[in-house]
Amino acid sequence: MSTGTAAESAMRGGTAVVDLRSDTVTRPTRAMREAMLAAPLGDDVFGDDPSVNALQERIAGLLGFEAALFVPTGTQGNLCALLAHCQRGDEYIVGQQQHCYRWEGGGAAVFGSVQPQPLEHQPDGSLALADIEAAIKPDDPHFARTRLLALENTLGGKVMQMAYLEQATALAQRRGLGRHLDGARLFNAAVAQAQAQGSGSDAFAQARRIASLFDSVSVCFSKGLGAPAGSALCGSRELVARARRVRKMAGGAMRQAGMLAAAASHALDAHVERLAQDHALARRLADGLAGIEGLQVEPPQTNIVFVDLTGPARQRSAALLDHLAQAGVLATGLYRLRFVTHLDVEQAGIDRAIDALRAFLRA
Template identity: 50%
Template sequence: MIDLRSDTVTKPTRAMLEVMGEAETGDDVYGEDPTVNALERFAAALTGKEAAVFAPTGTQSNLLGLLSHCGRGHEYIVGHTAHTYMYEGGGAAVLGGIQPCPLPFAADGSLPLDAVEKAIKPDDAHFAITRLVCLENTQAGKVLPLDYLQRYSELTRQWGLKRHLDGARLFNAAVALDVPVAQICQYFDTVSICLSKGLACPVGSLLVGDEDAIRSARRWRKMLGGGMRQAGILAAAGLYALENNVQRLREDHDKARRVADALASLPAFTLQAAPQTNMVMLDAATDVESLARHLESDGIRTAGTRWVFHQDVSDDDVDRLIESCRRFR
């Protein structure tokens, strides 16, 4: 089965499993797991931040970021279809008493900065206190330009707001821009990095930031049940991924572009835009339900209008997908 539902479906390679099996471990809640400590140091250095904390999921690492900046009665400005707002169970509101202020994303995946500025609340007891502006990179496979991040950073600093990035696919963005990941992270106070998507770890996420934010996040991690014991087995996969799987993401981007180029000549298909990273986004004009049934009969699993390419989709799989699409009417 070819699975294009998400890059979360990736499985660890034999090489990754081998380093996991050989990992040195200790009790991470006591701060004594050497492999977790090594992963956190490596991630902090890679992103240009002071510290990092290892969490079991991206949902939790995003929540740790929000909780480290915001208290009850605070508000964060966020995209209306952003993961932290739409797909993480309302954790910031339920567990942190943090009110979201959702704004429509622009077509390029950014939050329009004029709309952000208008949404910042005045110092008035009637309103929640605006504390944070959260971005997502990539957003539906789209990469936020560096000049936009510079203007976003200037605006948030002008208003004294904190900056969090849901960087679940941050390395896809860095590879697409051909820049070190730290060049993106410099515009944020905290960044959540998912290890179990394109980087292909079985489990794990990281939050990076300054010492104070990460100290707070580590305390919240314990309260949220994210403190693990001999977690070095999992952290070893993260280290392997950061050392070996980042540049490999280019292959996923190439697969997405190859499929998009093929679909451009087929009348049954309309794309939202040319892919920038590892996602092909079909336009709503495409008969997605009929297409999904057709592809499923050919052993290809999809979910809605988004096709996500990853290490477990081979070049032969891409050929099979294109051929199946050509037979779809």
């Protein structure tokens, strides 16, 4: 399962580091770097970078939209979407744990005076339909104007089920709301969904199926797809035109961005179907930790594994990340650890992480 980057892994005390903090830590493969060097370039602010234009046309077509906008980060893609859908004094309905609410600095409120209406998640990561319905404000000057439902797929590695997405987006449409999907890991969801469907289903078809339920979708290229930077916001021509203005104000209009766009295009060619390998490694990690006293493992659906520390192990949690780092394994968390597999992780690294956790709990 070598990707051409394993040999370039960071070293700590002579040991290759297994970096499971996030799938954002990937480095471009040799083939991706060659594609970046070969990319024809122009000035994207003037709209004449051919590599950016080709990527935007491609991802829009793949997901069934009229247009797309290449942006530096997923955070900026979501910000452009929220401010393209909403005006000052509007609000969007969102989950408490969704990235565009919890982890993006409150950008819509800070830059756009757009109010979030956060809701609690159900155990499967969804927002209860009754909660969404109840959160929609009446047309009354006492309230912010409810304009948008924002969902995320995957959420913490959980795949939002199609039946739920259909019901939630139909509710939003019936109540006159726009529908935005934070699809930072959309292709992880699509690969898992295609595997569940069995033979005859492919990830691109499933990604388009999911995207068809939304007015806008943001997709990240720098997570599991392995590009060094970049996301795309897809939507109608009118929405993307509004988002382009927001991108300019936010400082996200780049010049010769074609090198980054070429990396993203290569990722679409080479790194989508292989996400199944990341999912398999996540399951291997979860299976290897299951049943160990002091650990409660949440079975992964895609490439993210959550492990809760219990009992005496919880009292020693502050020392665990240091222990793992000494063993050449990087993770995040305290009482709840998060491990994320990606294209720079191989089976040997997963086995080392399992061994390091076992050693800590035996000590």
